[in-house]
Amino acid sequence: MVDFVKYQALGNDYLIVDPRDGGAALGPEPAPEAVRLLCDRHYGVGADGLLFGPLEPPKPDTPVALRIFNADGTECGMSGNGLRMFALYLAEHHDEQWRAGKPFTVRTPGGDAEVRITDFADGLVRVGMGLPRFTSVEGSGDSGVGAVAVPLAGDGPDALLTVTDLHLGVPHTVVFRDRVDGGLAHRLGPALAWHSRHPDGTNVEFVRVHDDHTLDAVVWERAAGYVPASGSGACAAAAVAYARGFVRREVRVRMPGGDVEVTVAQDGQVSLTGTAREVMRGVLSPSLRTELADRRAVPVASGRRGT
Structure with a gap:
């Protein structure tokens, strides 16, 4: 079992934490201070942000809920790069039909996005970003x-x-x-x-x-x-x-x-097509888990909203 999977899309990198697997380190409600530590490139794993999901077990023909956080701990409504990474993660770990190109929906705070993997081997994903x-x-x-x-x-x-x-x-x-x-x-x-x-x-x-x-x-x-x-x-x-x-x-x-x-x-309606790929799977050390738990116990909200 791993605590996180790291993906990148055009140099933009995110950690994916599945609440049912590695999510124990962040708990059911990721605290801003804990997200900041995990994304910190010197004291944590290092990333531009965190994808927390799927929030419920994925089911065919049902939107998959996702929460997106920036490295500063603020929550983000939508991320085109993040959605492509999350789509590849879901396809590999949850549904072979998605890997074969069947469209599915990811539900974010910024709205629903239909995604389709057009080439799983190359990490090519198409994302419906909605109406500007x-x-x-x-x-x-x-x-x-x-x-x-x-x-x-x-x-x-x-x-x-x-x-x-x-x-x-x-x-x-x-x-x-x-x-x-x-x-x-x-x-x-x-x-x-x-x-x-x-x-x-x-x-x-x-x-x-x-x-x-x-x-x-x-x-x-x-x-x-x-x-x-x-x-x-x-x-x-x-x-x-x-x-x-x-x-x-x-x-x-x-x-x-x-x-x-x-x-x-x-x-x-605007849609986006581009590549993403997995770069790392990791297990957190006991000491980092303890520090994340400490920060989770006393969350400090950021004064600014996310991307």
């Missing part, structure tokens, strides 16, 4: 896509940025630029992610239109900071680019960690 909801500067629902000017501190060309906000399981802010790189994300990402207009934070995608079927993107997440790739971030970038007429319905999104394919259907 574009939001105005006040955060109210808006049927159309728009852009707003956001002032930042300081002078120069970055003192006023044109952005588009949307919600796709979690909040996103998309910024189009002629050039995108990690330096840009580090320079402007924190200010946008925790701008006063987003009291709960937002995930920021800096996007360059390469051509009508290719986007380049770098991502700064509100809970994790700079990440090599983001599944939901790629979907947000493609959804805005399509709505603004920059790209076609099928888009390749290139990120430092790798590429994913995003499709915008006729009804606006």
Whole structure:
């Protein structure tokens, strides 16, 4: 028996803890402090986040419930990369039909996602991410896509940025630029992610239109900071680019960690296709189990919400 399984998708890594197996170390309700310790790269196992599930024994034709946590202990509504990892884990451990490509549904706090493994050997998974909801500067629902000017501190060309906000399981802010790189994300990402207009934070995608079927993107997440790739971030970038007429319905999104394919259907629903793979299975030491139990006994909630 193992306490956790570790997966990565385009350099974005998650620990999967099954409540019925290794879940004893976290208990039925993972405390933020315990999640932080387990995900810490120096004092714990190390990961960008934690996938806690399945919450109940998986059954055919029944949604499989999952909770998603960031490395800082906050809970996350939706993760495109995380869903691909969890789908592969379920297919290997619970249902051979899923491994063979039968669609199934994963239920997250951010909504239901239909997933289908298109190539189990290569770890290729397609995830339905849902219908993006574009939001105005006040955060109210808006049927159309728009852009707003956001002032930042300081002078120069970055003192006023044109952005588009949307919600796709979690909040996103998309910024189009002629050039995108990690330096840009580090320079402007924190200010946008925790701008006063987003009291709960937002995930920021800096996007360059390469051509009508290719986007380049770098991502700064509100809970994790700079990440090599983001599944939901790629979907947000493609959804805005399509709505603004920059790209076609099928888009390749290139990120430092790798590429994913995003499709915008006729009804606006967004789906994501990309790879993931298992990298580790592990058993926690008795001393780490004891420390996790101690932190679980006195949970301390994070002041910020997750990705």
